[in-house]
Amino acid sequence: MSTPSKRPLSPHLQIYRLPITAVLSISHRFSGVALVVGMMFLAWALVAAAMGPTSWATVRALVVSWPGVVLLFVWTWVLFFHFCNGVRHLLWDLGYGFSLENAGNYGWSVIAASVALTVVTWVLAAGGA
Amino acid sequence: MSRIRSSGTAGRGAPHWWMQRLSALVLAPVVLWLVLSLATIATLDHATVTTWIASPTNAMLLAALVLVVCFHMALGLQVIIEDYVHVPRAAAMGILAVRAGSGLVAVVSIGAVLKIAMGAD
Numbered sequence: 001m002s003t004p005s006k007r008p009l010s011p012h013l014q015i016y017r018l019p020i021t022a023v024l025s026i027s028h029r030f031s032g033v034a035l036v037v038g039m040m041f042l043a044w045a046l047v048a049a050a051m052g053p054t055s056w057a058t059v060r061a062l063v064v065s066w067p068g069v070v071l072l073f074v075w076t077w078v079l080f081f082h083f084c085n086g087v088r089h090l091l092w093d094l095g096y097g098f099s100l101e102n103a104g105n106y107g108w109s110v111i112a113a114s115v116a117l118t119v120v121t122w123v124l125a126a127g128g129a
Numbered sequence: 130m131s132r133i134r135s136s137g138t139a140g141r142g143a144p145h146w147w148m149q150r151l152s153a154l155v156l157a158p159v160v161l162w163l164v165l166s167l168a169t170i171a172t173l174d175h176a177t178v179t180t181w182i183a184s185p186t187n188a189m190l191l192a193a194l195v196l197v198v199c200f201h202m203a204l205g206l207q208v209i210i211e212d213y214v215h216v217p218r219a220a221a222m223g224i225l226a227v228r229a230g231s232g233l234v235a236v237v238s239i240g241a242v243l244k245i246a247m248g249a250d
Binding site: 029032033035036039040042043046047049050052053056057060063064076079083086087089090093121122124125 | 150153154157160161164165167168169173174175176178179182191195198199202205206209234237238240241242244245
């Protein structure tokens, strides 16, 4: 009985595939919050180092454990993602990269660059340690 | 309280916007320095780590990084609160808590760096 409507349906969040720019936009916020947790971890590590070898041993044990390494790896990527996306925001502030194809390309560049920087960091870390 | 309430995007939006970007610009090179340093530090034993922190250049850069990171994160968290918390009183309390928390993290971290740099045990 219902006649199919020719009118466009509004994009519904649950079935609408978000464009890369929208995914990056909200990810910047999430990664920022994750980095706040990272800063708290850094503060804890610094305090433990200042308190002496016994306290530091706890930090070290966590950092060299498997969950610790995974956490640090993810944190490195989150940091570089926020870093690269932040650079993209700064470029926008200067007036660059607003055309539609540029917005998409820069978006994918952010992901590629953050992955590359993360891999380089961990290759360096593996070589040093 | 009144000062905090007026410092939302409606009141002091432009300085907040500038500070967010200025701190990002300052952080970019310092963050790269820290990641590179941590990735290439020889071992993670206490002596190596504290010796690295105690070097004047490292201690100064580390303290500066902590300070600017805490500033940058207080600004960022403030925007999140302003976007999602629509009860003005709750938002003001949240922003106050964010500032106090960020300040505490900065003070504690810089205190730790200073203690290591001065070699006090």
